[in-house]
Amino acid sequence: MRAVLRTFGEVSITLGLVLLMFCAYLLWGTTAYTEQHQEMLQRELTQETTITGDGKLDSIELGRALAMIRIPRLGVDYKYAIVEGIDAEHLRQGPGHYPGTALPGEVGNFVVSGHRTTYAAPFNRIGELRPGDEVIIDAREARYTYRVTSKKIVYPTQVDVIEPVPEHPGKRPKQALLTLSTCHPEYSARQRLIVYGVLNATHERRT
């Protein structure tokens, strides 16, 4: 009986330690993974100034770096390479662009999702954004500056936030809009935090 109790106690303590380690992994292990991939994606962006393929922007492949996102409100050093795709494998590398939604600067809705608590948590603090704040998208061909218009909290089932005109399915877009999404509340998958923006300025890159 004593041996059984002792073994039970030892197993419990071990499982507790493993769980603690798992939390450490979620916070730091996943961040290391993202940082490693961000380095590669950012290099991809800075090295390839010319557009490969047929020159059309809509031919970005899944997993490729699309543009750099900068948000001055979250710090001068705040920058992440946006990856094309929103599957788990893409979002682990950085904020992901919904394939099929508008490209940076394009009329329609440019939708980007990012992790809030794990994998370097790029969108951890987007809840601090206020109307008027700049969200800068540095694409290969130009710098697009969006301004935050509003934010809201929705349930994951509300898919119309990624429509060309958010919340108005089927309506034809007239503006270049931006939608950022992440999970809400922090450490939960219950809801989504949405930040809307509109294109304010475009600066073409001189070649």
Add this chain to the structure above:
Amino acid sequence: MYGFIWRKLPGGTTLRLCATLVLIAVITALLWYVVFPWAEHHIPLDRVTVG
């Protein structure tokens, strides 16, 4: 459990201590690089997309 493992390890105290450290390192690495990434994929902790 730990007593049982300790008794199963060969050699004297020093050798056992070394073997224990190696065991801990191997198990930690296995958890960190194999088990945790797998588990993380199956826990809806940080879902960010809609739909």
